[in-house]
Each structure stands twice: as C-alpha cells, then as structure tokens.
Amino acid sequence: MTRxxxxxxxxxxxxxxxxxxKPDEFLATLFQSQQQAFSTxxxxxxxDLRSRPQSDVLIExxxxxxxxxxxxxLETAVRSGAAKL
Known part of the structure; x- marks a missing residue:
C-alpha cells in the first residue's frame, strides 16, 4: 500500500x-469486505484520540x-444506518 x-x-x-x-482503494475495499471489524x-x-472527534469529522x-x-x-454506511462509527 502506497500513495x-x-x-x-x-x-x-x-x-x-x-x-x-493506494490507501484509499485499500481502506474502501476493506470496509466493504469486513464492515464490522472496520467499524470496531x-x-x-x-x-484513542485526545480530541475524541465525531465520526463525521474524521470522515471529512x-x-x-x-x-x-x-x-x-463510510458516509453512506453511517447515513443509511448500516454502520456506527
């Protein structure tokens, strides 16, 4: 994986x-194939982040x-209720 x-x-x-x-392709594919593990x-x-940002902030x-x-x-999954991030 490399940019x-x-x-x-x-x-x-x-x-x-x-x-x-590329990281984007890898992460998107990983989420689609292992949604529960990725969400966790x-x-x-x-x-673990000190600021504890909301999921929409991290997605942005x-x-x-x-x-x-x-x-x-990720945004589609959150909006549809398919994933909780």
Whole structure:
C-alpha cells in the first residue's frame, strides 16, 4: 500500500504475486469486505484520540487527505444506518 506508485517496480512485484494499492482503494475495499471489524477499529481509533472527534469529522478529514472513496463509503454506511462509527 502506497500513495506513490510511480517509483515502484510493478512488474517485479506482480511476478511475486504482490499488487500495489493506494490507501484509499485499500481502506474502501476493506470496509466493504469486513464492515464490522472496520467499524470496531474506527470506533477504537476515535476513542484513542485526545480530541475524541465525531465520526463525521474524521470522515471529512479522510476526504481532505485524499481518501475520497473511503470517506464516501463510510458516509453512506453511517447515513443509511448500516454502520456506527
């Protein structure tokens, strides 16, 4: 997982069965495949922060940091009631 894939040796990694993923793709896919575990980890993360931000604040920060896809799936899940973050 890396933000910068331009310096990676993609062919060599592919030969080893390793694929490159950007953090946004990885996190969004992880949430979609393991929603309960992801939600629990997100709640624990919020509780560990000194400021104890609301979930919508953290989701906004993710989006501003470039994790747009992740922020979108999290926001949709929260709004629909499918996840509590």
């Amino acid at each position: 910068s894939t331009k310096d990676s040796r993609k062919r060599e990694l592919t030969k080893l069965g390793i694929g490159l993923r 980890a997100f709640l624990d993360f919020r509780a 920060r993710l989006s501003k940091d470039g994790q747009v896809q992740t922020a979108a799936v």
